[in-house]
Amino acid sequence: MVNRRSFLKSAGVTAGVLGTIGSTKLHALSALAGDGAKAFSANDHIQLALIGAGIQGQGDTRSAIQVPGVKLVAVADCYQGRLDHCKEMWGKKDDLFTTRDYNEILARKDVDAVLIATPDHWHKQAAVDAMKAGKDVYCEKPMIHLYSDGPEMIEAAKSSGRIIQIGSQRVSSIVYAKAKELLAAGAIGQLNMVTARWDRNSAMGAWDYTVPADASPETCDWPRFLGTAPKIAWNPEHFFQWRKWKAYGSGVAGDLFVHLFSGTHFITGAHGPTRAVASGALRFWKDGRDVPDVMLGIFDYPEGFNLSLRVNFVNGGEDNEGLLFTGSEGTMEIDRNTVTVKRVPREKGPGLTVGTFTEAMQDELEAAYKKKYPKEHSKALPPLSEDAYTAPEDYSDSYDHFQNFFNSVRSRKPVVEDAVFGYRAAGAALLGNLSIEKDAVVHWDPEAMKVVS
Numbered sequence: 001m002v003n004r005r006s007f008l009k010s011a012g013v014t015a016g017v018l019g020t021i022g023s024t025k026l027h028a029l030s031a032l033a034g035d036g037a038k039a040f041s042a043n044d045h046i047q048l049a050l051i052g053a054g055i056q057g058q059g060d061t062r063s064a065i066q067v068p069g070v071k072l073v074a075v076a077d078c079y080q081g082r083l084d085h086c087k088e089m090w091g092k093k094d095d096l097f098t099t100r101d102y103n104e105i106l107a108r109k110d111v112d113a114v115l116i117a118t119p120d121h122w123h124k125q126a127a128v129d130a131m132k133a134g135k136d137v138y139c140e141k142p143m144i145h146l147y148s149d150g151p152e153m154i155e156a157a158k159s160s161g162r163i164i165q166i167g168s169q170r171v172s173s174i175v176y177a178k179a180k181e182l183l184a185a186g187a188i189g190q191l192n193m194v195t196a197r198w199d200r201n202s203a204m205g206a207w208d209y210t211v212p213a214d215a216s217p218e219t220c221d222w223p224r225f226l227g228t229a230p231k232i233a234w235n236p237e238h239f240f241q242w243r244k245w246k247a248y249g250s251g252v253a254g255d256l257f258v259h260l261f262s263g264t265h266f267i268t269g270a271h272g273p274t275r276a277v278a279s280g281a282l283r284f285w286k287d288g289r290d291v292p293d294v295m296l297g298i299f300d301y302p303e304g305f306n307l308s309l310r311v312n313f314v315n316g317g318e319d320n321e322g323l324l325f326t327g328s329e330g331t332m333e334i335d336r337n338t339v340t341v342k343r344v345p346r347e348k349g350p351g352l353t354v355g356t357f358t359e360a361m362q363d364e365l366e367a368a369y370k371k372k373y374p375k376e377h378s379k380a381l382p383p384l385s386e387d388a389y390t391a392p393e394d395y396s397d398s399y400d401h402f403q404n405f406f407n408s409v410r411s412r413k414p415v416v417e418d419a420v421f422g423y424r425a426a427g428a429a430l431l432g433n434l435s436i437e438k439d440a441v442v443h444w445d446p447e448a449m450k451v452v453s
Contacts, residue, residue, distance in 0.1 A: 049105045
């Protein structure tokens with residue numbers, strides 16, 4: 001794995017030396033190199049508990065326990081099969097505590113931190129309960145399900161003094177850190193537009209997850225799963241494919257838009273848009289879900305740029321994700337683990353359109369132009385420059401995000417993605433849902449973090 005410091009050191013090219021077409025392949029020895037790595041005794045481990053052991057929760061846990069000095073001690077989930085599988089993977093001599101009720105985990109004194117990967121409608125309550133119980137929290141994105149969730153989570157972190165990090169891992173990515181550095185150095189001039197995309201072309205990509213053969217009210221704690229959602233009869237699709245219903249999830253806005261907002265905010269330093277309009281519909285996956293599978297949004301930022309996003313679950317091509325930053329002197333694109341800068345510097349002069357004038361007038365205007373812009377009288381375009389920075393194939397931003405979280409748990413220093421950052425990203429993303437719901441342009445105050453009526 002590769003660490004942030006070694007990446008930035010080896011990729012230390014800024015706008016001042018861009019000028020040739022080339023690619024930089026970055027190498028480093030270890031994700032812990034230069035970061036004060038040390039061996040941790042068994043008594044010095046951060047004791048971690050997982051709340052919500054679904055696809056994301058188990059994947060997160062695999063990354064989290066790779067960080068030295070971290071041990072998984074407990075798991076909570078509403079499906080018995082996932083609890084049993086966690087014991088198969090991580091239990092030794094039955095020392096992994098499992099339960100359907102996360103409150104039993106919060107009552108344990110041997111739990112230092114919790115990883116929350118529940119459906120969205122449980123994020124706020126699980127996080128607030130955990131912080132009030134004295135646990136540090138890593139909470140999956142989107143931080144909120146409802147706008148009212150944000151202030152309550154921010155206040156709980158402040159009043160409890162606990163660490164909370166939101167799980168948009170690109171905020172810890174070395175690729176995004178390089179993009180942030182390049183933009184700040186003026187690599188593409190003045191930013192005026194960001195275009196973001198996330199397209200998928202599979203049933204799994206559209207949340208059509210497999211329902212286990214033993215799914216039943218006996219193996220699944222249906223009332224606990226529902227929580228604050230409307231009370232309906234047992235429905236295995238709702239339980240295992242919950243992202244398809246707005247009672248439990250936030251649609252493509254909360255699942256994918258929020259990653260693109262997090263990346264944009266991290267790279268630009270912006271706090272959020274002030275104005276948004278979105279369009280979306282259910283085009284293909286008409287299986288009973290009540291959220292769009294195609295969605296587009298346009299967002300205005302006070303920093304002087306626009307952000308346009310799209311998510312398409314009916315993409316006929318390859319799955320793809322990325323952001324394109326367009327500036328006055330070039331573009332910067334992030335495509336998976338590569339950031340590429342292409343520059344065509346703008347001429348200071350406006351150029352001449354004098355071909356329809358008399359020859360005498362052409363000569364007079366050309367002479368005046370050369371005098372005013374003595375170095376820019378050539379009609380030839382400036383040469384294209386292109387530089388690419390690519391992380392090694394085994395790089396994991398999820399690992400780095402967890403390492404940053406656990407470093408903060410130990411040091412009590414601020415995390416890279418706190419509740420305020422997480423709320424601003426999720427609040428901006430959910431403006432897309434709100435715009436479609438209201439069939440109108442909606443407004444947001446990114447500083448006060450409020451929808452403006």
